[in-house]
Amino acid sequence: MPIDVDSVREDFPILSIKNDGKPLVYLDSAATSQKPKKVINAVTRLYRKYNANIHRGVYRISELATGEYENSKKSVAKFVNAAGMEEIVYTRNATEAINIAALSWGEQNIARGDRILITEMEHHSNIIPWQMLAARKGAYLDYVKIDRDSYTLDYASLEEGLAKSPKLVSVTHASNVLGTINDVKSIARKAHEAGAKMLLDAAQSVPHMPVDFRDIDTDFAAFSGHKMLAPSGIGVLYAKRGLLDQMQPVLGGGDMIKTVDYQEFSSNDLPWKFEAGTPNIEGAIGLGAAVKYLKKLGMENVREHEKALTRYALDKLSGIKNVSVFGPEDVEMRAGVVPFEIDGVHAHDIATIFDSEGVAIRAGHHCAMPLVTQVLKRTSLSRMSFYVYNKEEEVDKAVGAVTKVKNKFMIE
Amino acid sequence: MDIYAEEIISHYEHPHNRGKLATANAEFHDYNPVCGDDITMFLDVKDGIIKDAKFDGAGCAISIGAASMLTDLIKGKSVKDVEKMGVHTVVDMLGIDPGPARLKCATLSLKAAQKALVSYSRTVT
Ligand SMILES: Cc1ncc(COP(=O)(O)O)c(C=O)c1O
Numbered sequence: 001m002p003i004d005v006d007s008v009r010e011d012f013p014i015l016s017i018k019n020d021g022k023p024l025v026y027l028d029s030a031a032t033s034q035k036p037k038k039v040i041n042a043v044t045r046l047y048r049k050y051n052a053n054i055h056r057g058v059y060r061i062s063e064l065a066t067g068e069y070e071n072s073k074k075s076v077a078k079f080v081n082a083a084g085m086e087e088i089v090y091t092r093n094a095t096e097a098i099n100i101a102a103l104s105w106g107e108q109n110i111a112r113g114d115r116i117l118i119t120e121m122e123h124h125s126n127i128i129p130w131q132m133l134a135a136r137k138g139a140y141l142d143y144v145k146i147d148r149d150s151y152t153l154d155y156a157s158l159e160e161g162l163a164k165s166p167k168l169v170s171v172t173h174a175s176n177v178l179g180t181i182n183d184v185k186s187i188a189r190k191a192h193e194a195g196a197k198m199l200l201d202a203a204q205s206v207p208h209m210p211v212d213f214r215d216i217d218t219d220f221a222a223f224s225g226h227k228m229l230a231p232s233g234i235g236v237l238y239a240k241r242g243l244l245d246q247m248q249p250v251l252g253g254g255d256m257i258k259t260v261d262y263q264e265f266s267s268n269d270l271p272w273k274f275e276a277g278t279p280n281i282e283g284a285i286g287l288g289a290a291v292k293y294l295k296k297l298g299m300e301n302v303r304e305h306e307k308a309l310t311r312y313a314l315d316k317l318s319g320i321k322n323v324s325v326f327g328p329e330d331v332e333m334r335a336g337v338v339p340f341e342i343d344g345v346h347a348h349d350i351a352t353i354f355d356s357e358g359v360a361i362r363a364g365h366h367c368a369m370p371l372v373t374q375v376l377k378r379t380s381l382s383r384m385s386f387y388v389y390n391k392e393e394e395v396d397k398a399v400g401a402v403t404k405v406k407n408k409f410m411i412e
Numbered sequence: 413m414d415i416y417a418e419e420i421i422s423h424y425e426h427p428h429n430r431g432k433l434a435t436a437n438a439e440f441h442d443y444n445p446v447c448g449d450d451i452t453m454f455l456d457v458k459d460g461i462i463k464d465a466k467f468d469g470a471g472c473a474i475s476i477g478a479a480s481m482l483t484d485l486i487k488g489k490s491v492k493d494v495e496k497m498g499v500h501t502v503v504d505m506l507g508i509d510p511g512p513a514r515l516k517c518a519t520l521s522l523k524a525a526q527k528a529l530v531s532y533s534r535t536v537t
Pocket residue numbers: 030031093094095096123125126172174175176201203204224367
């Protein structure tokens with residue numbers, strides 16, 4: 001069933017605000033998503049009705065809060081088809097999830113001379129933790145190249161990387177700059193054949209399309225709640241149970257222990273072993289509500305909606321003189337992300353003029369400097385990105401803003 | 413408000429004083445990681461006066477426009493005057509308030525000029 005965008009928009013209070021009389025056209029959901037009433041209400045309901053710490057109180061509202069926190073984990077586990085909530089560790093965001101994998105599994109399993117394979121299209125959050133680990137251990141960080149014409153991974157370069165027997169392959173499911181969707185199921189299979197573990201950066205896929213971690217057969221995965229209608233400050237590290245069992249906790253403190261004496265502790269059961277201290281309870285409950293909302297829309301429908309908008313935007317933009325668009329032409333291989341440039345105009349000037357039209361887009365290196373500066377050879381790019389609440393009229397407004405930019409800068 | 417006044421766009425498209433300055437005895441390279449604006453200021457300072465000023469680099473219309481206007485503005489001014497310049501100077505010079513999101517772009521060249529003067533005065537004293 002296609003998404004009824006007008007009724008979806010009713011669910012997002014922020015979409016009715018105006019700036020200088022102009023309605024908000026929010027085209028920056030790849031940076032963070034807006035929040036539906038269901039999520040906002042789930043968070044305020046906690047504060048109003050049953051706020052308490054979890055896993056400690058024996059009184060009624062603490063039991064309620066604990067129950068809702070765990071329900072959130074159970075629904076997230078189902079949403080990505082994990083084997084159970086034991087495999088879902090709550091973190092602050094995708095970045096923290098990848099760092100925990102590097103600090104725990106990486107610290108235990110990467111040694112001097114080992115290799116880690118990532119790609120040229122990674123977000124900094126899937127680059128820096130591995131640079132830091134490689135520097136600590138004396139390991140090597142290798143990159144799978146991007147094919148400069150198709151903006152997809154160069155699978156021959158992947159084979160070359162795998163031939164060096166990396167211990168870990170860490171790759172993004174969908175690029176936040178180009179939108180490219182990688183064939184991560186086949187990458188996981190090849191990684192395993194080469195004896196490597198696989199980490200999936202799912203920050204741009206889980207919010208936007210059906211994702212099944214067990215079908216992909218990834219060993220680890222990371223994503224953020226704030227990009228999928230939930231509050232910020234809640235994210236997920238997924239890992240196969242067998243790995244989590246072997247991994248040492250990174251942070252110590254309350255909640256992650258079973259018993260403590262003067263000199264030693266024993267770790268708590270999964271997934272609590274990795275969650276030291278009072279967690280982001282409201283964030284988790286908000287994430288539970290967000291997953292419920294997305295499930296009701298249906299992730300296939302979410303994906304179809306964004307595909308149609310992306311096709312529409314690509315067609316509109318590609319007809320405009322002195323405007324170039326980057327990323328795969330085929331929307332089957334592309335998430336709802338459209339980076340573009342206008343000849344002779346800096347991305348930040350474009351974004352500022354868009355803003356004066358009420359259109360919010362992103363400009364900059366998009367936290368992917370190797371991709372933007374080395375592969376695309378740009379200092380910055382403008383980017384529109386879409387979600388469930390965007391509609392064609394908003395793309396039209398963005399196209400109108402392009403004309404405005406060109407007029408200002410006297411470009412044909 | 414429209415921060416893209418025609419004068420700024422015209423300075424962006426035809427910047428004044430762009431390029432390296434052979435006679436420079438003070439220079440500073442600065443970078444704005446938010447926008448990727450990249451500007452080097454070259455100053456020729458003599459007897460406490462800015463004899464000549466040029467800039468080189470790449471960036472958005474606000475940063476390049478401001479650098480172009482600033483190099484015009486500070487030529488002939490004393491080092492002390494330039495040291496005293498601040499956000500208000502840039503706002504007056506541009507004729508617009510760039511707003512919080514773009515202030516860094518607008519002030520990048522002034523900051524670079526002032527940092528160039530700091531390192532210059534260290535070498536002369
Ligand atoms: C592909 C990708 N990975 C990771 C992240 C990091 O997400 P967060 O900042 O929520 O940790 C982002 C956010 O932009 C992203 O787009």
